[in-house]
Amino acid sequence: MHRRFKAVLLFALTGFGLLGSSFAENPQVTVSVYNDVEVSPDTLTQAEQRAANIFLRAGFDVTWLNCAQMNGGTAACNEMDEPAHLSLRITSQVARSTSDTAFGVAFLASDGTGRYGDVFWKRAQELHANSKVDLALILGSVMAHEMGHLLLGSNAHAISGIMRAHWESTELRRIAMGTLLFLPEQGRRMGKRMAGSRTVLISSLRGCSSILPAQRCCSS
Numbered sequence: 643m644h645r646r647f648k649a650v651l652l653f654a655l656t657g658f659g660l661l662g663s664s665f666a667e668n669p670q671v672t673v674s675v676y677n678d679v680e681v682s683p684d685t686l687t688q689a690e691q692r693a694a695n696i697f698l699r700a701g702f703d704v705t706w707l708n709c710a711q712m713n714g715g716t717a718a719c720n721e722m723d724e725p726a727h728l729s730l731r732i733t734s735q736v737a738r739s740t741s742d743t744a745f746g747v748a749f750l751a752s753d754g755t756g757r758y759g760d761v762f763w764k765r766a767q768e769l770h771a772n773s774k775v776d777l778a779l780i781l782g783s784v785m786a787h788e789m790g791h792l793l794l795g796s797n798a799h800a801i802s803g804i805m806r807a808h809w810e811s812t813e814l815r816r817i818a819m820g821t822l823l824f825l826p827e828q829g830r831r832m833g834k835r836m837a838g839s840r841t842v843l844i845s846s847l848r849g850c851s852s853i854l855p856a857q858r859c860c861s862s
Contacts, residue, residue, distance in 0.1 A: 668703045674719040676731040679763040685778045692782025700829035746788040754795030759788035793832040
């Protein structure tokens with residue numbers, strides 16, 4: 643009887659643990675989006691949904707802040723004190739240092755950290771025209787790619803998945819199907835970097851010094 647009670651208690655505790663883990667929240671990523679080229683609201687919403695779904699499959703929740711171009715948006719758009727608060731600008735300007743096949747650029751410091759990225763609207767339109775893949779899905783995938791650069795740091799390109807440097811017919815088919823995603827290892831790596839950045843931020847707020855290296859660019 644005593645052994646049976648212990649077994650039932652162990653099962654109950656184990657079940658409670660599994661129930662509790664099911665309510666664990668995903669890490670949160672906040673993105674301020676500056677729509678300089680006035681992408682239509684429907685297209686932008688669909689693009690944000692695609693990017694959010696890509697990150698959800700990697701274990702992250704994304705909150706979008708659609709920020710006004712002229713006045714910088716609401717106060718929340720400019721509160722970049724959180725390590726997982728990124729900023730993306732959809733622009734018609736293409737950085738001179740990028741290749742002809744780049745769809746965006748992430749601005750990274752010498753230690754691989756960064757929060758600001760550009761998405762090249764004209765390049766997304768050209769890929770849509772050439773491939774006939776839905777423009778919103780292309781835009782959302784490019785946004786997720788640039789966010790990946792900011793959260794993964796240097797050497798973020800991979801031989802497959804959303805972080806592949808050059809998208810060809812295989813990647814375009816997967817964009818259309820919704821299966822161009824982060825690799826499992828990339829999801830773990832982003833989680834570790836976010837946790838490390840949060841620790842550094844807490845230490846800085848407590849009075850520890852921080853290093854701010856020079857900025858450089860990392861193109862897609």
